[in-house]
Amino acid sequence: MAIRVLVVDDSSFFRRRLTEIIAADPEMVVAGTANNGREAVEKALELKPDVITMDVEMPVMDGIQAVREILKTQRIPILMFSSLTHNGAKATLDALEAGATDFLPKKFEDIARDKADAIDLLRQRIKAVAKRRLSVKPATPAVTPPAPISRPVAAPIARTPASRAELLRTVDRLDSSESLDRPFKPTGKQYKIVAIGTSTGGPVALQTIITALPANFPLPILLVQHMPAAFTGAFAARLNTLAKIEVKEAADGDVLRPGVAYLAPGGKQMLLEGSETHCKIRIKEDDSPRITFKPSVDITFGSTAKVFQDKVLAVVLTGMGSDGRDGSRLLKQFGSRIWAQDEASSVVYGMPQAVTAAGLTDVEVGLADVASKLISEVGHG
Template sequence: MSIKVLVVDDSSFFRRRVSDIINAAPRLEVIDVAVNGKEAVEKALSLKPDVITMDIEMPVMDGITAVREIMGKRPTPILMFSSLTHEGAKATLDALEAGALDFLPKKFEDIARNKDEAVSLLQQRVQQIASRRAFMRRPLTPPRPVAKVADSSITLGVKPRIATDTPARFRASGKSYQLTAIGTSTGGPVALQQILTKLPANYPHPIVLIQHMPATFTAAFAARLNTLCQIGVKEAADGDVLKPGVAYLAPGGMQMMIEGRPGSAKIRIIDGGERMNYKPCVDVTFGSAAKVYQDKVLSMVLTGMGADGREGARMLKNAGATIWAQDEESCVVYGMPQAVTKAGLSTESLPLDRIAERILVELKRQ
């Protein structure tokens, strides 16, 4: 059975280009197109597509509003097309918050070395998110921007409240840590927001974040997280000294490494590298963290396509560090966490909505 796709864009040229690429895949079929968000909502309800590709800027109704309406009425996997600009980044993040699962740049050459690679990438993304139909969620209700306070009412000593329908209780391992490291890709922006907004301002050590994301997106994403979180969040810069209670997001298109000693370690930002598939790469940052912090790293691999993070997690594991993976059910794409889990590197497989709780339990004695 083919995967039914609705293509939404106000440009006839782009609609035709996307439709031709999708229809060229054996398992994919474009069942219709829409020229604006209002028409997209109507056709999503009447045609019941398996996947929708959605532009952001359109007349009558924009793509973000359309995503929110579709997710409220008939949740459907949605792939956004975005411009790689600062404004495009903010709009794309709004769309992901509204319920879209993934995004690609409208200029395919920005993410692919040649036409064949671009075609394959789009087809692969559509098929990947189609498999997450049962996963579909309602739009996030984002937390309100917070003022940074030193004496947050949320403290590591407070036992997290556990819902009555989730009887399992976590126990701290008794290990001590000096760094938290999180790697993710597809579905990561929403996952990171859900976790980081639950951490207190007095978080006891630095956090490094590696999210597969274009260069123009990471500054906007870090700024958004910083307004929503009690901890500080910033796009990492070369020479940053790692400080407790601050999360450092690896800049897109580059590689983030850690050097020095615990307590005075610094971030090094280096060229992404022509041969590297991921810029930033989870393996690179995890590997450098293993060298500096040894067994004092609490690391997590979240939702994402591929296997980035597996070899870095292996280095962390060999150093005695702790590795957790997001569970399959809560992932947008169960690729990166699956790779780590199948390799026997993770000690726990956790649902997204309980990862922050698990972190606080693990660190409550520090």
């Protein structure tokens, strides 16, 4: 059955353009349109769409209030469209906090270099968030979705093992795994840094985790969120006002300090330079067409592995695609540990699934449990 989309925007041109893009995909259909937030609330109740695309700034009722009103009675994934300005960033973050699922820039050229790629990404994003509706019952929206108790995840057995030795290693891993019904048990491993990567659904996930950490959290934290350059400064500032630890947008030359979270700036790459005892952040411009994401979880994870080797605790959260898988593989080769968010609490189970399917996940954890498990695993000062 085709995904039914409600398009909400006060611009008739944008509504028409978005309708054309959606209707041209055989897997989607436009169920209706609305030109303000109040009409969106009424159409959502009447049409019960699978996904809503929502403008932030509209007359009568803005997109933020419309999100709140819609989610009081229905659990519908809402994809926000926003301008890449400081005010647009703040409003979009407010919408995400109100319960919106994800956001995209209103100008398609800000989504991708090529217009066709931008349209394809838009369609992919709508389809990805639509899947979330199928697994969530209607409820009053909450910042932190319920999540099952975390559990260790063993690497999957290949259908045709490459060798007898590989099969034995897999069996050993399975035999040594904790029982699924046992509580989380810290490994006692020594860490020097925590690295977290995420995309779709990440802003709320990061807020859930970072605001639950104590002021004396003993390690520096690297945060990589797929987000435009205009948004990362505002997002870091918001987290800093809510969290007990310090949160800042990473700057070139920053020296890593315990209890500080460094958010990778949008449009650039965040790397590390130095040694375990004195490490600096390097922010690099990246014009490589081979690297899709700027910032990229893979690049930051890979750089972190080279400096800290086996002393990294990396966490891959909700997101579309597989960014983080290759970086996690390098971290595992050095002996570091990888946690992945579970499917039940992920907005889009793409990035965590890619890591887990590759056999790289040491622990699978629900969003509501990440902070407490981090504190337990690394200590709290």
